[in-house]
Each structure stands twice: as C-alpha cells, then as structure tokens.
Amino acid sequence: MSLPADAAAALEAFQAVGSWEQRARMLMQWGERMPALADEDKIDANLVxxxxxxxxxxxxxxxxxWQFAASSDARMIRGLVALLLARVNGLSAAELQAVDLxxxxxxxxxxxxxxxSRSNGLNAVLQRMRSL
Structure with a gap:
C-alpha cells in the first residue's frame, strides 16, 4: 500500500534525523503546524x-x-496525532482499516x-477514525 504524500514526507524527514532530541523537536513542530480546530468542534461529542x-x-x-482534523491540549500528543493524520488523511475506509499504527x-x-498510555491514546484515536 503506497503512503499518502504527507506520510511519505514525514517518513523521509524523520528518517533523516539521527538523534532522539532532533526527532522530539520535529515532533513538536509537526504538532504546531497542524491546522487549528474550530472552537465549535471542541465539544464533548468530538472528544476521543x-x-x-x-x-x-x-x-x-x-x-x-477520509479527511480528519484534530487538536490536543498536550504538545507531544499533538505532534503524534499530526503524524497519524499525515498517515491516514485521504485514505478510503478499507485502507483506514488496514493502517498498522x-x-x-x-x-x-x-x-x-x-x-x-500514549500508545493506547493513539489507538483510541485510530479506533474513533474507523468508527466514524
């Protein structure tokens, strides 16, 4: 299964950096670049x-x-969710089911x-995507 363009770009960027510190910094940057969710979308019904x-x-x-948008109050989680969105946005429902987190x-x-706990949280996000 070929990767969406954003996912391929993320993979290239992360594989190019050597140290964990650089990856962590890049993770934060991905989170900061994620488009903000509208306030009206930050409702309990949309909470994972x-x-x-x-x-x-x-x-x-x-x-x-599928096109997903997300937001989080935690910087690290925002980065991880941004990378998850890069991996899944543009996929069909069948492709979404096949994503190996x-x-x-x-x-x-x-x-x-x-x-x-982070792993469980991201799995919860993916499960929510699949159920939508």
Whole structure:
C-alpha cells in the first residue's frame, strides 16, 4: 500500500534525523503546524475517549476518502496525532482499516517514545477514525 504524500514526507524527514532530541523537536513542530480546530468542534461529542490528554477529532468523507482534523491540549500528543493524520488523511475506509499504527511509528523511529498510555491514546484515536 503506497503512503499518502504527507506520510511519505514525514517518513523521509524523520528518517533523516539521527538523534532522539532532533526527532522530539520535529515532533513538536509537526504538532504546531497542524491546522487549528474550530472552537465549535471542541465539544464533548468530538472528544476521543481513552486518551489521558484531551484530544478532539472530526472527520469528513469526501468522494470516498477520509479527511480528519484534530487538536490536543498536550504538545507531544499533538505532534503524534499530526503524524497519524499525515498517515491516514485521504485514505478510503478499507485502507483506514488496514493502517498498522505500531508499524507506522516504528518506521518514524518514534515507537520507543510511545508509552503505553500514549500508545493506547493513539489507538483510541485510530479506533474513533474507523468508527466514524
């Protein structure tokens, strides 16, 4: 399965940096670049259950392809969610079902930074995407 353009760009960028500090900085930058969610989307109905941090998620199906937007109150989570969005935006529902989250963050060299709670939170976000 080929990667969406944003995901390919992310992969290239993260694989090009050597140290964990550089990756962590890049992660924050990805989070900061993520488009802001409108205040009217930051409602309880859009909160992802199962995250320790507050994460809001909205999704739209456009011509058979999903477009998601999200926001979080935590910088690190915002970065991780931004990278998840890069991986899934533009996918069909069937492709979305096939996304391997641990493999994606492993390829980015970020898996060891995923504590169990962060990992569970991101899985909760992905599950929410799949259920939308």
């Amino acid at each position: 259950q199962g995250c320790e941090s507050l994460v809001w998620l909205v999704g739209r199906l456009q011509e058979g392809h 641990p493999d994606w963050f492993n390829q980015l060299g970020l898996s060891r930074q995923l504590s169990p």
